[in-house]
Amino acid sequence: MLSEFLLAEMSRLGAQDALPLHRQLYEALRRAMLDGKLGAGERLPSSRDLAQDLKLSRNTVVAAINQLSVEGYLASRVGSGTYVNDNVPRATPGRPARQGSNPPASGVPAGRLSVRGQALATRFCATELEVQPFTPGIADFSAFPLTLWQRLQNKHWRMTYPDMLDYNDSGGYAPLRRAVADYLRVFRSVHLDADQVVITSGTQQSIELCARLLADHGDTVWVEDPAYWGAVKAFMATGLKLHPVPVDEQGIQPSTADSAQPPRLIYVTPSHQYPTGAVMSLPRRHQLLATARVHGAWVLEDDYDSEYRFSGPPISSLEGLDTDGRVFYMGTFSKVLYPGLKIGYLVVPKPLVAAFKQAHYDLNRPGQMPVQAALAEFIEMGHFTSALRRARQNYGERRQCLLEALKPVLRDQHPDGPSISGAEQGLHLCLRLPSSVDDRALAQRIAQQGLTVRPLSAYCLARSDLRGLVIGYGYAPLAEIARCGPLLANAVRQTLGS
Amino acid sequence: MLSEFLLAEMSRLGAQDALPLHRQLYEALRRAMLDGKLGAGERLPSSRDLAQDLKLSRNTVVAAINQLSVEGYLASRVGSGTYVNDNVPRATPGRPARQGSNPPASGVPAGRLSVRGQALATRFCATELEVQPFTPGIADFSAFPLTLWQRLQNKHWRMTYPDMLDYNDSGGYAPLRRAVADYLRVFRSVHLDADQVVITSGTQQSIELCARLLADHGDTVWVEDPAYWGAVKAFMATGLKLHPVPVDEQGIQPSTADSAQPPRLIYVTPSHQYPTGAVMSLPRRHQLLATARVHGAWVLEDDYDSEYRFSGPPISSLEGLDTDGRVFYMGTFSKVLYPGLKIGYLVVPKPLVAAFKQAHYDLNRPGQMPVQAALAEFIEMGHFTSALRRARQNYGERRQCLLEALKPVLRDQHPDGPSISGAEQGLHLCLRLPSSVDDRALAQRIAQQGLTVRPLSAYCLARSDLRGLVIGYGYAPLAEIARCGPLLANAVRQTLGS
Numbered sequence: 001m002l003s004e005f006l007l008a009e010m011s012r013l014g015a016q017d018a019l020p021l022h023r024q025l026y027e028a029l030r031r032a033m034l035d036g037k038l039g040a041g042e043r044l045p046s047s048r049d050l051a052q053d054l055k056l057s058r059n060t061v062v063a064a065i066n067q068l069s070v071e072g073y074l075a076s077r078v079g080s081g082t083y084v085n086d087n088v089p090r091a092t093p094g095r096p097a098r099q100g101s102n103p104p105a106s107g108v109p110a111g112r113l114s115v116r117g118q119a120l121a122t123r124f125c126a127t128e129l130e131v132q133p134f135t136p137g138i139a140d141f142s143a144f145p146l147t148l149w150q151r152l153q154n155k156h157w158r159m160t161y162p163d164m165l166d167y168n169d170s171g172g173y174a175p176l177r178r179a180v181a182d183y184l185r186v187f188r189s190v191h192l193d194a195d196q197v198v199i200t201s202g203t204q205q206s207i208e209l210c211a212r213l214l215a216d217h218g219d220t221v222w223v224e225d226p227a228y229w230g231a232v233k234a235f236m237a238t239g240l241k242l243h244p245v246p247v248d249e250q251g252i253q254p255s256t257a258d259s260a261q262p263p264r265l266i267y268v269t270p271s272h273q274y275p276t277g278a279v280m281s282l283p284r285r286h287q288l289l290a291t292a293r294v295h296g297a298w299v300l301e302d303d304y305d306s307e308y309r310f311s312g313p314p315i316s317s318l319e320g321l322d323t324d325g326r327v328f329y330m331g332t333f334s335k336v337l338y339p340g341l342k343i344g345y346l347v348v349p350k351p352l353v354a355a356f357k358q359a360h361y362d363l364n365r366p367g368q369m370p371v372q373a374a375l376a377e378f379i380e381m382g383h384f385t386s387a388l389r390r391a392r393q394n395y396g397e398r399r400q401c402l403l404e405a406l407k408p409v410l411r412d413q414h415p416d417g418p419s420i421s422g423a424e425q426g427l428h429l430c431l432r433l434p435s436s437v438d439d440r441a442l443a444q445r446i447a448q449q450g451l452t453v454r455p456l457s458a459y460c461l462a463r464s465d466l467r468g469l470v471i472g473y474g475y476a477p478l479a480e481i482a483r484c485g486p487l488l489a490n491a492v493r494q495t496l497g498s
Numbered sequence: 499m500l501s502e503f504l505l506a507e508m509s510r511l512g513a514q515d516a517l518p519l520h521r522q523l524y525e526a527l528r529r530a531m532l533d534g535k536l537g538a539g540e541r542l543p544s545s546r547d548l549a550q551d552l553k554l555s556r557n558t559v560v561a562a563i564n565q566l567s568v569e570g571y572l573a574s575r576v577g578s579g580t581y582v583n584d585n586v587p588r589a590t591p592g593r594p595a596r597q598g599s600n601p602p603a604s605g606v607p608a609g610r611l612s613v614r615g616q617a618l619a620t621r622f623c624a625t626e627l628e629v630q631p632f633t634p635g636i637a638d639f640s641a642f643p644l645t646l647w648q649r650l651q652n653k654h655w656r657m658t659y660p661d662m663l664d665y666n667d668s669g670g671y672a673p674l675r676r677a678v679a680d681y682l683r684v685f686r687s688v689h690l691d692a693d694q695v696v697i698t699s700g701t702q703q704s705i706e707l708c709a710r711l712l713a714d715h716g717d718t719v720w721v722e723d724p725a726y727w728g729a730v731k732a733f734m735a736t737g738l739k740l741h742p743v744p745v746d747e748q749g750i751q752p753s754t755a756d757s758a759q760p761p762r763l764i765y766v767t768p769s770h771q772y773p774t775g776a777v778m779s780l781p782r783r784h785q786l787l788a789t790a791r792v793h794g795a796w797v798l799e800d801d802y803d804s805e806y807r808f809s810g811p812p813i814s815s816l817e818g819l820d821t822d823g824r825v826f827y828m829g830t831f832s833k834v835l836y837p838g839l840k841i842g843y844l845v846v847p848k849p850l851v852a853a854f855k856q857a858h859y860d861l862n863r864p865g866q867m868p869v870q871a872a873l874a875e876f877i878e879m880g881h882f883t884s885a886l887r888r889a890r891q892n893y894g895e896r897r898q899c900l901l902e903a904l905k906p907v908l909r910d911q912h913p914d915g916p917s918i919s920g921a922e923q924g925l926h927l928c929l930r931l932p933s934s935v936d937d938r939a940l941a942q943r944i945a946q947q948g949l950t951v952r953p954l955s956a957y958c959l960a961r962s963d964l965r966g967l968v969i970g971y972g973y974a975p976l977a978e979i980a981r982c983g984p985l986l987a988n989a990v991r992q993t994l995g996s
Binding site: 112113114115116117118120121122123146149150153154157158201202204205208212213214215216217219229230233234237239264334339340342351352354355356358359362363364365367368369370371 | 610611612613614615616618619620621644647648651652655656699700702703706710711712713714715717727728731732735737762832837838840849850852853854856857860861862863865866867868869
């Protein structure tokens with residue numbers, strides 16, 4: 001019955017829009033879910049069975065299923081197939097009429113979200129956001145020098161000179177742009193003038209600005225697989241076609257097959273890939289820039305977690321290796337200093353600086369000038385680098401403590417046991433598990449102890465081979481990590497033992 | 499030669515994509531401008547001539563030209579035709595290869611903006627942003643109680659309890675959402691629970707969130723003509739098709755012809771239309787809701803300038819008149835209290851609240867919790883309403899002073915002279931001029947005296963009948979208005995006399 005519905009939908013779509021087959025199947029499956037023909041939690045027939053029933057190639061079916069997984073409609077569970085996600089919104093008959101339809105004179109009741117709205121409102125991971133020990137992506141801000149900060153902020157709130165009025169399209173408060181440029185030149189080998197720095201509200205805004213100004217609706221963006229979910233949503237919101245490229249221990253590794261989907265943008269987190277923690281190797285960085293050159297693509301370098309390197313030599317930013325101005329470099333202060341700051345930065349290649357500033361002003365009405373001014377002075381006075389130094393020491397101890405706690409469950413103790421990736425840098429590491437483990441179930445079991453870790457498989461877009469736990473050591477103090485580390489290790493051991 | 503180029507481009511596009519004719523012409527003209535076949539400042543052949551040369555209907559040509567004008571590529575000057583805007587970016591041969599093309603093995607040099615990027619980076623009005631006496635859309639913040647504000651802000655920066663960590667998808671700091679709800683219920687007759695309030699960084703973000711969640715790429719949005727340029731850019735950025743609907747002295751007035759372009763969204767500024775200053779009448783409000791109902795469209799009510807009403811009875815918000823939950827109501831504190839605040843709010847109909855909060859968190863990473871907390875307390879303590887009361891008194895005096903200064907040039911003195919619209923409410927008024935006046939040239943002449951007014955024609959999308967000056971009285975203090983008002987009146991009189 002499902003295949004009949006799908007065939008009917010596909011033939012309707014094929015007649016109407018001349019869509020490629022995988023896109024027809026994608027639309028038909030989506031419609032089946034929204035109409036409730038495929039209910040939440042229901043298991044999809046295998047790609048092999050679907051291909052046979054619908055007389056399609058297996059590749060066509062897999063492409064449609066991958067796209068739906070990327071958009072959050074479907075979720076795969078190892079060994080048991082693909083399921084409709086619990087949070088897929090259901091369309092109602094009251095949906096507003098679309099162009100071309102003839103609404104009755106009595107009117108159309110208020111409806112629901114648009115198609116992209118449904119995808120954008122789908123919750124990633126299907127779990128509540130909880131900040132507890134081991135929640136990845138969250139740092140400890142207890143050491144932030146609040147009194148000093150308040151003094152600076154008060155001072156600049158008092159100084160309401162014209163720059164402070166927030167009505168300017170200069171790309172941000174000039175002294176802050178200079179301070180960011182100085183920092184990036186010294187610590188991240190980025191080549192830049194202060195004029196190239198655009199102050200944003202953070203990485204999310206930086207990504208969107210790039211996607212909008214550099215790519216058109218329907219253009220392809222290569223993203224890492226597994227991926228940082230925030231970036232995935234930003235690309236979905238800006239109408240780009242996501243093409244997932246696998247990440248290994250050296251970072252993103254495009255194959256010749258990927259080149260069949262030539263990118264307009266390539267988005268990477270080379271300093272500490274989110275979530276695997278891979279640090280992109282130098283040869284891989286050169287390769288990526290060469291690939292970008294072949295395709296005439298822009299590279300978006302999200303230098304996430306670049307601030308803390310615990311072992312191995314520092315590696316230059318992609319931007320620093322780029323010889324032809326195709327890298328946009330982005331970072332944020334919210335993860336390093338204080339999340340309430342909501343200040344990030346984007347480094348724009350010179351020929352496009354004016355365009356980016358203009359569009360940023362028009363689209364985002366950037367501002368918070370008193371906060372920008374306070375931050376500029378904070379950095380100039382040397383407080384930023386000393387805060388980083390203290391934090392590196394601090395996080396280093398927490399990292400060590402977590403590694404100790406996890407040691408008993410690692411591979412060198414148990415031949416088929418887990419291993420650790422991505423602990424050289426940043427504020428999280430990844431405990432890799434055998435592909436037979438249900439990492440979502442394990443993460444839920446751990447949550448019952450008041451700890452939050454994320455299942456690695458939840459970040460996967462097209463691939464289904466990865467299992468693991470993404471574990472943060474930024475948020476909880478050392479004593480908490482010492483107390484909770486063994487609980488975590490125990491839960492892993494129990495799961496592997498069973 | 500131009501028509502040959504256009505015909506060749508159109509036949510190429512027609513063969514390739516089966517685009518409608520007006521869209522083919524739009525693309526061909528755009529290409530001609532980007533390639534320099536039509537240079538900046540060059541005059542376009544008349545729509546009649548173009549239609550004849552290209553063997554197209556005149557409507558097709560007008561549709562293409564209107565779209566290009568809306569996107570900022572073309573500008574019309576009364577009586578002298580349509581010109582290529584000075585700020586149209588020029589494409590270079592180094593533009594990155596698009597999908598389907600075969601880049602040479604040696605690679606493609608870094609390129610330029612995408613098509614939508616070019617439109618988004620085009621500067622509106624082609625003038626620098628300057629804050630001087632009479633700049634519209636800017637208020638006076640010198641009365642803002644800074645010391646009190648600093649005390650509140652410091653207090654909440656100290657209280658780093660979990661809510662302050664900024665990692666939550668609740669739609670904002672709960673006490674602030676309650677305070678906003680209380681204010682809107684009392685002062686704007688909005689029907690709502692605090693749970694429906696989503697705190698945003700301002701109206702720009704509120705509009706984008708609605709456009710993304712309620713409409714799909716290519717859907718139609720009705721906008722007022724003339725229009726608030728910030729909203730126009732937000733809709734362009736989110737891929738919507740703009741359909742301009744004329745505004746008269748009672749607000750937006752859709753005709754039956756407009757219904758041929760059925761809207762998915764209708765965006766209005768009913769309290770004080772930007773830029774004409776029209777206050778939407780009650781019958782017109784009911785009509786608009788009925789029209790929205792017929793089309794199954796959502797209404798986005800930007801309640802801009804609702805805070806200050808100087809004459810006439812207050813009019814209820816559209817949201818308050820809405821009986822079937824199709825109005826999204828939005829406002830901002832940045833215009834009323836302090837621009838550095840960057841805090842606005844969006845009221846979401848109940849069935850969609852959860853989806854909006856989730857998507858807002860994922861896409862915008864909202865935050866600034868200490869500032870939200872300070873603002874909540876500021877409102878609860880009654881400082882917000884007393885600030886509004888003081889400001890209303892203050893702005894009322896400035897308005898009166900400006901009206902006095904403009905009196906000598908009004909119609910009742912000179913039979914064919916100018917008139918004033920939109921002075922009952924808000925912080926700007928519109929001096930309407932005969933359609934023979936070049937209002938852009940007049941605004942430039944006034945700028946030479948250190949004053950900033952905006953030409954009304956610069957806000958027009960499809961229509962070419964409006965001329966006038968948009969004059970703000972929010973920014974400059976009374977003494978400045980008393981000094982500069984006569985200068986402004988003189989410049990107008992000289993232009994009309996010549």
